[in-house]
Amino acid sequence: MKDCSRRIAKRSRVRPAAWLAGLLFCTALIFAQPSRAELFVADTFTLDNGLEVVVLPKHLAPVVYQILVYKAGAADGAPGKNGVAHFLEHLMFKGTKKVAPGAFSREVDKRGGDDNAFTNQDVTAYHQQIAKRDLPLIMEMEADRMANLQLSDPVVLPERAVIIEERHQRIENNPGAQLGEMMDAVLFLNHPYRLPIIGWRHEMETYTTQDAIDFYQKHYAPNNAVLVIAGDVTTEEVKALAEKYYGPVARKEVPPRLRLQEPEAYTPRRVTLESEFVDQPAVSRSYQAPSYRTAEGNQAYALQVLDEILGGNNVGRLYRSLVVDQGLADYAGCNYNASPYDVGSFAFWGAPRQGVKVEQIEQAIDAEIAKLLQNGVTDQEIADAKRRMEIAAVKSRDSLSGAAQFVATRIATGSSLADIQAYPDRIKQVTAADVLAAAKAVLVLNHSVTGRLLPKPGAVPGAPPPTPPAPIGGGIQ
Amino acid sequence: MSAFRRLVFFVFLLLAPLPARAIDIQSVTSPGGITAWLIEDHTNPLISLAFGFKGGSAGDPEGREGLATFISGMLDEGAGGIPSADFQKRLADHGIEFGFDASLDSFTGSLRFLTDDRDLAFDLLGLALTQPRFDEEPVARMRGQFISSAAQDERDPDSIAGRALNRILFPGHPYARRTAGTPQSLAAITVDDLRGFVAHNFLRDRLNVAVVGDVTPDQLKPLLDKAFGALPEKGPAVAIPEARVDDQGGLALIERDIPQTILLFGAPGIKRDDPDFFAAYLVNYTLGGGGFSARLMNEVREKRGLAYGISTDLATLDHAGAIMGSAQTVAAQASQVIDLTRAEWAKMQTDGPTEEEIAAAKTYLLGYYAQNFTTTRSAAQTLLGIQMEDLGIDYVTRREQEISAVTLDQAKAAAKRLFDPKKMVVIAVGRKDGLTPTREAP
Numbered sequence: 078m079k080d081c082s083r084r085i086a087k088r089s090r091v092r093p094a095a096w097l098a099g100l101l102f103c104t105a106l107i108f109a110q111p112s113r114a115e116l117f118v119a120d121t122f123t124l125d126n127g128l129e130v131v132v133l134p135k136h137l138a139p140v141v142y143q144i145l146v147y148k149a150g151a152a153d154g155a156p157g158k159n160g161v162a163h164f165l166e167h168l169m170f171k172g173t174k175k176v177a178p179g180a181f182s183r184e185v186d187k188r189g190g191d192d193n194a195f196t197n198q199d200v201t202a203y204h205q206q207i208a209k210r211d212l213p214l215i216m217e218m219e220a221d222r223m224a225n226l227q228l229s230d231p232v233v234l235p236e237r238a239v240i241i242e243e244r245h246q247r248i249e250n251n252p253g254a255q256l257g258e259m260m261d262a263v264l265f266l267n268h269p270y271r272l273p274i275i276g277w278r279h280e281m282e283t284y285t286t287q288d289a290i291d292f293y294q295k296h297y298a299p300n301n302a303v304l305v306i307a308g309d310v311t312t313e314e315v316k317a318l319a320e321k322y323y324g325p326v327a328r329k330e331v332p333p334r335l336r337l338q339e340p341e342a343y344t345p346r347r348v349t350l351e352s353e354f355v356d357q358p359a360v361s362r363s364y365q366a367p368s369y370r371t372a373e374g375n376q377a378y379a380l381q382v383l384d385e386i387l388g389g390n391n392v393g394r395l396y397r398s399l400v401v402d403q404g405l406a407d408y409a410g411c412n413y414n415a416s417p418y419d420v421g422s423f424a425f426w427g428a429p430r431q432g433v434k435v436e437q438i439e440q441a442i443d444a445e446i447a448k449l450l451q452n453g454v455t456d457q458e459i460a461d462a463k464r465r466m467e468i469a470a471v472k473s474r475d476s477l478s479g480a481a482q483f484v485a486t487r488i489a490t491g492s493s494l495a496d497i498q499a500y501p502d503r504i505k506q507v508t509a510a511d512v513l514a515a516a517k518a519v520l521v522l523n524h525s526v527t528g529r530l531l532p533k534p535g536a537v538p539g540a541p542p543p544t545p546p547a548p549i550g551g552g553i554q
Numbered sequence: 555m556s557a558f559r560r561l562v563f564f565v566f567l568l569l570a571p572l573p574a575r576a577i578d579i580q581s582v583t584s585p586g587g588i589t590a591w592l593i594e595d596h597t598n599p600l601i602s603l604a605f606g607f608k609g610g611s612a613g614d615p616e617g618r619e620g621l622a623t624f625i626s627g628m629l630d631e632g633a634g635g636i637p638s639a640d641f642q643k644r645l646a647d648h649g650i651e652f653g654f655d656a657s658l659d660s661f662t663g664s665l666r667f668l669t670d671d672r673d674l675a676f677d678l679l680g681l682a683l684t685q686p687r688f689d690e691e692p693v694a695r696m697r698g699q700f701i702s703s704a705a706q707d708e709r710d711p712d713s714i715a716g717r718a719l720n721r722i723l724f725p726g727h728p729y730a731r732r733t734a735g736t737p738q739s740l741a742a743i744t745v746d747d748l749r750g751f752v753a754h755n756f757l758r759d760r761l762n763v764a765v766v767g768d769v770t771p772d773q774l775k776p777l778l779d780k781a782f783g784a785l786p787e788k789g790p791a792v793a794i795p796e797a798r799v800d801d802q803g804g805l806a807l808i809e810r811d812i813p814q815t816i817l818l819f820g821a822p823g824i825k826r827d828d829p830d831f832f833a834a835y836l837v838n839y840t841l842g843g844g845g846f847s848a849r850l851m852n853e854v855r856e857k858r859g860l861a862y863g864i865s866t867d868l869a870t871l872d873h874a875g876a877i878m879g880s881a882q883t884v885a886a887q888a889s890q891v892i893d894l895t896r897a898e899w900a901k902m903q904t905d906g907p908t909e910e911e912i913a914a915a916k917t918y919l920l921g922y923y924a925q926n927f928t929t930t931r932s933a934a935q936t937l938l939g940i941q942m943e944d945l946g947i948d949y950v951t952r953r954e955q956e957i958s959a960v961t962l963d964q965a966k967a968a969a970k971r972l973f974d975p976k977k978m979v980v981i982a983v984g985r986k987d988g989l990t991p992t993r994e995a996p
Contacts, residue, residue, distance in 0.1 A: 137595050138577070138927035170846075179856060182846040187914045189921015206928070208921055238859025245814035246862050246882050250711065308928070354812075356706040391630070392646040400695065401639070407699045430698045431705075461647060468649030468668060474598050475666070477928045532709075 082166075082195035115498040116470055117480055120312040124319060126328045127300025131484055131494060132315045133307035135477055141212045141308035142477045144204040145219050146489040148303070149296035151276075152198040152269040152336055152419075158288055159269060160276020163196040164240055165289045169203065170194075171232045173225035178232050181218055190215070198270050199418040200489045206478060209309045213318055216306075220322040223297055233286040241282065244275050252352035253359075256528050263346040264363055264526040267337045270420060298329040303488045307481040336419055339365065346526040351533040357407070358435040358532060361426035362442065364525040366413065368421035370491035377415045378503045379515040380423060384413040385462040386454050386512070387425075387445070394449075395425070399441050405433050409442070418490045423519055435529055446520055453513035466504055577927055579937065579947055582765075584775040586783035590763035591937045591947065592774060595930060599669040601767035602930035603679075604938040605782075606662035608760040612728040612873070613792035618743050620735015622656035624700055625751050629654050629663075631692035633681035638692045641678070650675050652682075658729055659794075659872040660942055661755060666931055669768045676780040683756050684784045688745045701737045708737075711810050715983040718808060719818045721996035722979055723876055727797040730996075759788040764937035766930040797874035799823070801977040804992035805892065808983045815888040815984030819866065819879035819895060821977045824968075826870040826943050832919075833960045833968035835868060839915040840907040841898060841973065842866030842879055847914060849898050850879075860887050864895070877972060885985040892980050892989075899975040906966030919957050923950075 120132045151162045172178040185192040190207030192215075205215045248254045258273050265271035275281070304323065306315045369377050387394045388411035399409040409427035425446075427438040473480060487497050583589045611622040630645060630652050632638040645652050651666040652675075667675040707713035717732060724730040735743075761782060765774060799822040824834045835843075842850040842865050854864045866879035883891045907915070926936040940949045982989055 135597065135928075137597060137929070137933070138924050140924050140928050142928075179846060179852075183914070186844060186847040187917050187921075189918050189923070189925070191922075191925065206925055208924060235855075235857065235859035239855055239862055242814070242860070242883060243862040245884060249813045250816075250882070354709050354711060354810075356709045357702045389646060391642040397639075401691070404691075404695070407702045428702070431702060465646060465649055471598065471668060472600060472649065472651075472666065475600055475602075475929045475931060 082193055116500050117474060117484065117498070119484065119494060119498065121494045122312070122316060124299065124324055126324065126326060127298075128319070128323050128326075129303045129488060130315065130319050130323075131303070131305045131488070132310060132312045133305065133480055133484065134310060134312075135307060135474075135480075136309050139209045139309050140206060140477065141209050141306060141310055142204065142206045142481050143212070143215050143219065144202055144305050144478075144481050144485045145223075146200050146202040146303045146305075146485040147297055148200060148301050148334070148489045149292070150197050150199040150201055151272065151274040153296065153334065154269070154292065157280050158284070158292075159272045160240070160274070160281050161284055161288045161292045162201055163275050164237065164281070164284050165292050166194045166196045166201050166203075167236050167240060168228055168233060168289050169222055169226060171226070171228060171236070173221050173227055175221055175225070176218055181222070184218065185215065188214075196274060198274060199416075200486055202482070202485065204478065204482070206308075212306070212310065212314075213322070216318050216322045220326055223299065223302070223323070224326050226293055226297075228286050228290055230286055233289065237281070237284055240275065241278065244278055244281065247275065248273070249278075252350055252355050253530060255352075256348065256350040256530050259348045259350065260361070260363060260526045260528040263348060264365065264422075265420070266340055266342060268339050268420060269336055270417070296331060298331055299323060299326045300328045301331040303485050305481045305485040307477050334418065339420065342523045345522045347528075348526065349529040349531060351531045353533040355530055355532045357428050359426060359428040359530045360435050360439045360442070360527065361424060362439075362525055362527045363422050363424040364519055364521070366421040366423040366519045367415075368417045368419065368490070369415045369487070369496070370418060371420070372415070375503055375506060375511060376515045376518070377421075378500075379507050379511040380413045380519065381415065381466070382459060382462050382504065382507045383454070383512050383516055384411060384423070385466055386458045387411050387449070389462065389465060394445060395427070395442070398445060399427055399438065403441060404430065405441055406430060406438055409438070416486065416490060435531065439527065439529075449516055450513075450520065453516075454509050456509055459507065459509050459512065463504055463507070467501065470501060577950065579950065580771055581947055582771045582774050582778070584778040584783065586779040588758070588761075588763065588778040588782045590765050590774065590778055591941065592764075592769070592771060593766045593927075593933055593937070594768075594770060595766060595933075596768050598930075599768050600930055601667055601669060601672055601675075601765065601769050602934040603665040603675075603763070603765050604662065604931075604934040605761065605763045606660045606938055606942050607755055607757065608660055608872075608942065609755050609791055610657045610660045611733040612658045612731075612794050613755075614728075614731070614735075615747070617739055618735075618747055619731050619739040620700060620704070620733070621743055621747055621751055622661055622755075623734045624696065624740065624743055625748060626654040626656045626661070627696040627700065628688060628692065628748060629682040629686055631696065632687040632689055633678070634685045634687075636681065637687065638689060644674070644678065648674060650678070652678070656733065658733060662938065662942075664931065664935065672769065672773075672777060673780070676777040679781040680784060683752070683781070686748075686752060688748050693745060693748070697740060697743070700735065701740045704732070704735055704740060705737050707732075707734070711812055711816055711983045714808055714810070715816045715818050715981050718806065718981045718983070718995050719820050719878065719979075722806060722981065722993075723800050723820045724797045724874060725800060725996070727874070728794055729797055729871065729874060753786075754789055754792075756785055757787065757789050758782065758785045760791070761785065762938055762941035764934045764941065766933040766937070794873050797871075799874055799876050800979060801974075802993065803976045803979050805980045805982065805989065806993050806995040807986065807989050807991040808981070808995045809986055810983050812984050813884060814882050815885050815982055815987075815989075817881045817883070817888060817891060818981040819877070819881075820979050820981070821877045821972070821974070823868050823875035823877040824870070824972060825872075825875040828875065830964065830968045830971070831870075832957050833964040834972055836912055836915040836919070836957075836960055837902065837907055837965050837969045837972065838866055838868050838877065839918065840911040841902050843868075844915065844918065847918070849902070850895060853894055853898060854881065854891055858894075860891050860894075864891070877978075885987040888982060888984065889988045889990075892982075895980075896975040896978065899973045899978055902969050903973045903975065906962075906969040909962050912960070912962055912965050916957055916960070920954060923953070
């Protein structure tokens with residue numbers, strides 16, 4: 078469930094272990110975490126046409142960030158058309174009566190700004206970062222394309238070829254992503270989360286201009302969107318601009334978000350993918366889990382504390398046990414994603430050291446889960462995890478775009494600003510008993526899929542020489 | 555996802571530059587003689603520290619490729635009297651981010667922590683830089699991770715392409731080697747090698763430091779001595795020769811059975827200290843560096859839907875300048891994308907950019923810089939980048955004048971000098987469909 082976006086993110090450095098997590102699992106926002114008192118300095122208001130607006134002031138540099146999130150994503154597509162949400166995201170740059178095709182990005186670039194967009198199962202988001210003086214321009218252009226998009230085959234059809242190339246680049250050239258797609262397809266038995274955000278290729282080839290227009294007309298409206306403005310601004314400034322530019326856009330009737338729901342599952346699922354482009358095997362297990370919106374009581378918060386105890390960077394149980402103490406794995410970790418509208422996930426993964434079988438990693442993960450379900454977590458672990466999460470929340474305020482994306486997507490998937498701001502308090506209330514109860518409720522094998530990524534046996538053209546024997550310098554296998 | 559991710563060259567300084575009249579950079583020198591650039595920002599109780607030593611993986615000894623990278627994974631694995639597990643628990647319990655990175659020409663570190671933890675963070679950094687333990691268990695564990703990653707890179711088509719481009723562009727030069735090492739070279743690295751790297755590289759005369767956040771100059775001074783005061787003053791540096799960048803052009807194919815062909819472009823470029831640097835930067839922006847404002851993106855993606863992305867970048871290394879680009883397209887279209895790219899290079903070389911294009915590139919470059927100062931972390935990294943390139947503390951204002959002063963004629967001259975399609979080599983990793991290689995893949 079990795080987001081798809083209009084242009085590739087700038088280069089990022091990845092530690093040796095990070096590729097698996099990135100490929101197979103939902104990208105959690107780095108700071109799905111809490112703080113002291115309130116999470117952010119924030120203000121909110123709603124326009125008469127129903128557009129919810131949040132302001133996150135931050136004045137380190139004379140720069141602003143705008144993100145507009147529509148409450149519609151791939152899972153809201155018609156049958157056979159689930160990738161149209163992402164296709165439309167690309168087409169939103171193809172112009173209106175006032176703004177020529179491609180001119181949106183050129184105007185932003187010319188002023189030293191950045192713009193991009195992304196789509197996931199639940200939302201479609203458009204965002205820009207730019208000098209403060211240009212805030213009126215980006216608000217005017219964003220509001221304009223909320224209602225006045227103009228599409229025709231000559232601009233739409235080349236873009237359909239682009240999204241097919243995007244699919245090749247993200248999925249078809251990438252065994253980890255292929256496995257992720259297969260895992261989603263069997264983890265969800267009925268819910269549209271089983272379908273890829275970008276779409277199946279054979280269906281993408283059939284998308285038409287009218288498909289995109291239909292999705293646009295059905296879902297894009299001020300009362301079905303959330304606007305967040307962050308940076309060197311005040312609420313008064315934002316309010317005046319929002320009323321001026323977004324205010325005139327008419328409210329419309331939008332359909333309720335009714336997706337097919339999951340049935341009872343009678344068996345765990347398991348998929349394996351072998352590829353000649355894989356050298357290091359890996360295993361991952363993903364359980365369906367409650368999301369912020371669907372969790373009962375403080376279950377979502379208990380699961381986040383659990384995630385920190387098991388998966389905390391270099392100190393979590395999984396890393397300490399599998400990587401350090403048992404010396405079985407090069408890396409091991411977990412991630413709880415509470416953001417989806419309907420169903421979240423709790424995922425585990427690991428990759429064996431050279432000479433260790435992937436089966437041993439899966440067994441070691443299972444042993445950690447069994448130990449957890451048997452003995453729970455200690456009060457000391459709870460206290461340590463809460464403190465770390467509190468610090469992470471303070472640090473999350475450093476980012477302009479990160480904080481804004483987090484707030485906008487949370488609100489667009491059913492949370493209120495008050496929910497988000499209460500996060501520190503909610504975490505504080507979590508007890509060891511809450512964590513154990515949540516773990517027992519979620520870590521049920523029938524609600525899971527296990528995926529293995531394996532090297533393909535046999536020679537590769539131009540294959541490297543065999544890897545050397547176990548590293549010198551000892552070790553504790 | 556970017557094919558460039560593994561290309562090891564970083565050009566953060568280029569993506570960056572800025573106006574930031576509001577930004578006040580102070581030079582702070584500690585009692586022990588360590589100088590840091592500081593931007594005070596008391597909005598949040600947070601401090602970001604970025605530092606770097608000149609000298610990176612290009613100096614790794616023959617047969618020990620990956621040494622600098624290996625070190626980057628070892629500095630949070632125990633130091634002084636604190637073994638690995640305790641060291642990492644202290645970092646985690648205080649939420650101290652503690653990361654290191656080896657590039658070809660430098661070794662850099664980046665820390666971020668709460669104001670309350672500043673003494674602890676600087677103490678731990680001082681220990682890590684002067685007394686790393688290199689205990690058996692963490693050395694074996696990190697070695698295993700780096701070897702697995704290097705072995706994976708040997709199969710990964712993006713990495714294969716990146717390595718081939720480095721080898722073809724910098725023949726016989728340390729830049730052609732694998733920054734992160736090979737499984738064999740990583741296996742050969744000893745604890746003495748690790749200690750030797752620390753002793754020969756972590757020296758005060760090649761250190762730069764930048765700090766941004768909730769700290770005053772007087773508070774910072776003693777902290778600088780905690781972290782860096784005990785480092786040796788100087789030592790012999792590894793001599794890296796100037797690289798002769800390949801200018802033979804042509805096409806090299808590495809066959810792999812993947813649906814989408816990975817294309818990398820390379821040619822001789824320009825170094826950061828070249829007087830034509832900004833002219834070249836503006837031209838590259840116009841041709842391939844400017845995203846949806848660039849000609850290549852317009853021709854290849856917007857008009858024809860041939861690729862999800864295409865871009866070119868200036869790689870400005872200490873001992874070489876190169877132009878590098880990338881695109882991915884299904885095998886059947888690979889030769890069309892190569893032809894279009896060559897045609898755009900040729901057109902740029904012959905006619906140069908237009909007045910309007912250069913104006914748009916300038917306003918982008920001028921306007922973009924402020925974005926580097928929106929977080930304490932990116933601001934610290936930007937200040938460090940300026941220092942590592944020896945651009946001076948007045949760079950932030952000087953840069954604006956230098957960019958504004960570039961004329962259309964200078965830009966055209968830079969285009970003529972740099973964008974010669976005959977000097978552009980293409981590395982293709984994928985199926986052979988319709989491609990006619992003209993030279994061996996290295």
